[in-house]
Amino acid sequence: MDTTLPRQVFDTEALPPGERFGWWLEMLARTPGLMRVRTDHADNFVARAEFLGLGPMQVIRHRYPSLDGIRTRKLIQRSDADCYVLALTLTGTGVADQDGQRGICPPGDFTFYDCARPQELSHHTDTGDGPPASSLVAFIPYDALPLPHRRLTPLFAGRMSGSAGVGGLLADFLVRLTSRPEQYHAADAERLGGIGLDLVATLLGRNLVSEDAVPTEIRRRALVVQVRAYVQQHLGDATLDPGTIADAHHVSVRSLHRLFEDEETTVAAYIRDERxxxxxxxxxxxxxxxxxxxxxxxxxxxxxxxxxxxxxxxxxxxxxxxxxxxxxxxxxxxxxxxxxxxxxxxx
Known part of the structure; x- marks a missing residue:
């Protein structure tokens, strides 16, 4: 019995070159991201997509040649559109347009948009002989985020950093999961999805004018993930203690201790046990x-x-x-x- 995370892989290299692009379009049509795609590589479209199920959130790691896509109202009517998309550019440059806004995303940046609204996307390699374009895409149902839909409108097609703060932590989390999915158990899928959604909600809240839209408990859980990641990165530092951790996260030591009250350990015990x-x-x-x-x-x-x-x-x-x-x-x-x-x- 397979106990690893539920996943499905589509790789066009298993097919003759002339059938690859059509098969890719058929695969795309079964996702909420149905689009009309244009590419200069339709005669030999070498691409791969690996789907991971993380509870309510579906994550896809893509690799493909340069392409352009458009999602029209007619295509929206043909697909399940009640979800958001958060996309992380891994290689190449991604561009997203929605509601008159445009985000240009180099490697390491996120963009975010609404599947229920028309949009245009492009993802091109930086050089003709360089690696193919690649990205991580998360489909997130509306009701999986504790944020009012209307509040998120200013973020559509925007650009958010995936190299610092919560964005960096979320990017590392998604890259690690999709790079070695066999290291995780199927029983952990819901929990891992919950951690991912907490980080997504916190990232979006940080990029809104106010973080008040993000519920307190979501912010607390996301901060716990940040603190744990910080401890893992600094275990070799003999001066690591609750004071240095609190300073690094701009909270008081007392607040840091309260943060761990529901974690069945203390900050100091967590540091000691990990060491x-x-x-x-x-x-x-x-x-x-x-x-x-x-x-x-x-x-x-x-x-x-x-x-x-x-x-x-x-x-x-x-x-x-x-x-x-x-x-x-x-x-x-x-x-x-x-x-x-x-x-x-x-x-």
Missing amino acids: LARCRRDLADPALGDRSIQVIAARWGFRDKAHFSRAFRAAYTETPQAYRARHLDRARIVNTTASAVNSTRTY
Whole structure:
């Protein structure tokens, strides 16, 4: 039984060149993004689309030659249009036009539009011999976002950064999910979709004149994701503590502690547990067998050897030395057995 995230892949390279573009259009017609597409590569349209289901949100990672598209009122009537689209340009340059607004999006930027309104889109590679155009597209039902539809109108076809702040966190989240979907379980789809929607709502709120449109609980959950990502990126910094985290996110230490009240851990405990998990991983890695325990501990922010040993034993019921010896001995036995088996083979 497949327990990974639900996904479906369309790759035109499996077809003869003359059939590729038509097949791509048929695939596109089954999505809420039905469009009339023009391209100079219709005779050999090498493209790929990977669909991921994340609860109410569907994410598609596209790769295709340069193209232009238009969505008319007639096409809108033929498709399920009650949704928004959030698109992240990965390579090439994307351009979106809707309601008299235009967003020009280089790699790393988002654009956002309404499927129920006519729009024009284009996505072109930057050079003729460069990589194909690629993007990440999320289809989001209206009722999946806790934001009034009328409030979002100023954002349609706009450009939003996907390289800093919440936009950068959302871009990293989507890229990681779609790059290695096999690493995630089907049972996690709803939860992952919920995290994505919280980040989308917060990104849109940040780009509105006021963030008041974003419910408090959504902002809280999005900030928790930001804090967790920040901790992961700075575990090796021995000065990382609730004070530095609060300063980095422009909140008080008291507010940071309140933020974690519903997370079944404290900020300090989360930092410690993540550091210990990284140390445990490195101690069991044969490739790091020549590094001292103290060096590994210091790498992940533990300056005091005795403190690290006490914390490690409290978490894992054995000393770092014993844990390392047990796992490295096991690795040596596995490698010795594999070598013995290989040496007895005849060819």
